[in-house]
Amino acid sequence: MVGLALVTGAGAGFGVLLMLVRFHWGPLYRLDHDVAAWLNALVAPHHPVVTVLRAITDLGGRPIMLWLVTVAVVGLLIRRRGRLAVYLIVTGGGALALDPSLKALVGRLRPVVDVPVAHAPGNSFPSGHALGSMVAYGSLLLVFLPVVPPRWRRPVTALVAALVVLIGLTRIALGVHFVSDVLAGWLLGLAWLGVTAYAFRLWRGERGRPVPGLTDGLEPEAAPDIAPAPDETRLLPRPGAAVAELVTGWVLIFGLLYAFGMFVSYHAKGTFLHSLDVAVPAWFAEHRTPSLDAASHWWSKAGDTHAVLLVSLVFCPLVVAVWRRWRPVLFLALAMFGELGLFLASARVVDRPRPPVEHLDGRLPTASFPSGHIAATICLYLAIAVLVMPRTDRWWRWLSVVAAVVMPLGVALSRMYRGMHHPTDLMGAVLLGTLWVGLLWWVVRPNADLDTGNRPRIGSGGPESLDDELAAAASGGDRRDRA
Structure with missing residues (x-):
C-alpha cells in the first residue's frame, strides 16, 4: 500500500506541475527564472565547475542510458532471464516515448541566461535527463538488486538515488532546464517506474510465483544467473x-x-x-x-x-x-x-x-x-x-x-x-x-x-x-x- 500511495502521489504531483506550467502560474514562473539566473551567475565564471557539471550530466544522457540498458538486456538474454529483459525494454521504451511527446504537448522553451554554458535541443518540460536517469537507473537497480548482499542494499539504493538527484541538479545548474522541469522529470519517472514494477509483480502473481518485496528486487531467485561472475573465485593468483x-x-x-x-x-x-x-x-x-x-x-x-x-x-x-x-x-x-x-x-x-x-x-x-x-x-x-x-x-x-x-x-x-x-x-x-x-x-x-x-x-x-x-x-x- 505504501508503494501504491507513493506512485499515485508521484503521478498526481506531476499532473499538478504540468497544469501549473501549462497555464503559466506566476509564482512558479518567477521561481524558475530567478533560480536559473542565480545559478548561472554562480556557475558561469568557474570553468572547472562547469566541466564537472557536464561530466555528471552526461551520465544521464541518452547515449549512456541506451548503452546501459542494451548491455543489461543482452546480458539477461544470454543468462536466460527473458522476463527481466522484457521488463527493461518495456520500462525504457516507455520513458523514451513519454519524454518527446510531453515536450511537444507542453511546448515550453528552455531557459535564457546571461552567460550560456551549455546547450540542449528541443523543448524544456519535462527534463529528459531527470526522467531517463530515474527510469534507467531505477529499473536496473530493481533487476540487479538480488545480486547485492542484503547489508549493502540500502547504501546502493541511496547511491543510485543520489546519482539521479545530481544529474537533475546539473541540468538546472547548466541553465538548460528550470527547477519545475527537473521535478516533473523525477516525478514522472518515479510514477512510470512504479507502474511497471507493479505490473511485473502482478505478472508473477498471476503465474503462481511468490511476490517479494521490492527491497529484494524483482526476481530474487535470479541472483545466481545475473551475478556477473559467480564462478570466478580469484581475479589474479599473485x-x-x-x-x-x-x-x-x-x-x-x-x-x-x-x-x-x-x-x-x-x-x-x-x-x-x-x-x-x-x-x-x-x-x-x-x-x-x-x-x-x-x-x-x-x-x-x-x-x-x-x-x-x-x-x-x-x-x-x-x-x-x-x-x-x-x-x-x-x-x-x-x-x-x-x-x-x-x-x-x-x-x-x-x-x-x-x-x-x-x-x-x-x-x-x-x-x-x-x-x-x-x-x-x-x-x-x-x-x-x-x-x-x-x-x-x-x-x-x-x-x-x-x-x-x-x-x-x-x-x-x-x-x-x-x-x-x-x-x-x-x-x-x-x-x-x-x-x-x-x-x-x-x-x-x-x-x-x-x-x-x-x-x-x-x-x-x-x-x-x-x-x-x-x-x-x-x-x-x-x-x-x-x-
Whole structure:
C-alpha cells in the first residue's frame, strides 16, 4: 500500500506541475527564472565547475542510458532471464516515448541566461535527463538488486538515488532546464517506474510465483544467473607480483620506444628508414583523390578514441555475460590503458614533428611518434583475438584474427595517406602494441580458466554453446523457472 500511495502521489504531483506550467502560474514562473539566473551567475565564471557539471550530466544522457540498458538486456538474454529483459525494454521504451511527446504537448522553451554554458535541443518540460536517469537507473537497480548482499542494499539504493538527484541538479545548474522541469522529470519517472514494477509483480502473481518485496528486487531467485561472475573465485593468483611485472615491463617497453623513436626522428638521416619516411608521405600526398579522402577519413575514425572505446564497451559486457569471468575484462582494460600511457609518454618525450605534407586532419595536440590510432587499434583487436580464439571452435572465431590484421592495416594506411604519420611511426605502434599485449598475456593469463577446466569453451555442441544460450533466451526464458 505504501508503494501504491507513493506512485499515485508521484503521478498526481506531476499532473499538478504540468497544469501549473501549462497555464503559466506566476509564482512558479518567477521561481524558475530567478533560480536559473542565480545559478548561472554562480556557475558561469568557474570553468572547472562547469566541466564537472557536464561530466555528471552526461551520465544521464541518452547515449549512456541506451548503452546501459542494451548491455543489461543482452546480458539477461544470454543468462536466460527473458522476463527481466522484457521488463527493461518495456520500462525504457516507455520513458523514451513519454519524454518527446510531453515536450511537444507542453511546448515550453528552455531557459535564457546571461552567460550560456551549455546547450540542449528541443523543448524544456519535462527534463529528459531527470526522467531517463530515474527510469534507467531505477529499473536496473530493481533487476540487479538480488545480486547485492542484503547489508549493502540500502547504501546502493541511496547511491543510485543520489546519482539521479545530481544529474537533475546539473541540468538546472547548466541553465538548460528550470527547477519545475527537473521535478516533473523525477516525478514522472518515479510514477512510470512504479507502474511497471507493479505490473511485473502482478505478472508473477498471476503465474503462481511468490511476490517479494521490492527491497529484494524483482526476481530474487535470479541472483545466481545475473551475478556477473559467480564462478570466478580469484581475479589474479599473485596480484602483487603481477603488478611488479607489469610496471617493470611497461618501463622497459617505454625505454625501447624512446630509443627507437629518437633514432628514427633525429638520427636516421642517410638510412633506408629515413628515405622511407620521406618518400611514403610524399607519394600518398601526390595520389590523393576526393573518394580516397572520404574513405581514409572513416578508416581513420575507426582507430580514434571514440571507436576504440565503443568496441571495448560492447565487448567487455559480452565477455562477462557469456564467460562469467572478470579476468578477460581486466586483460582488455589493461591493454587499452597501458597503451594510452605508453603512447602519451613516448609521444611527449620524442616530440616528433608530423610529415612535411598537408595534414588532412589539421593540427593535433600530440606528436607524430608513435601513432596512437594504430597502437590502440592493434591492442584492441589483438587482445580480442587472444581471448576469442581459444574459447570456441566455431568458424567465426577466425573473424577476430581477420579483424586483428585488417583493422590496424586499414587505420595505418589511412593515417599515412592523410599525412599524419611516417612509416616508422607505424613501426613504433606495432612495437608498442605487440610487446604490451604479449606482456599482458604472459602476466595476466586471461585464458587460465580454460586450463583448469572450470568453465567449458563455447563449442560446437553441448549446453555451453553460445548458440544454445541465445536460442534459449530468444524462446523467452529460464529452464529452471519452467521446471
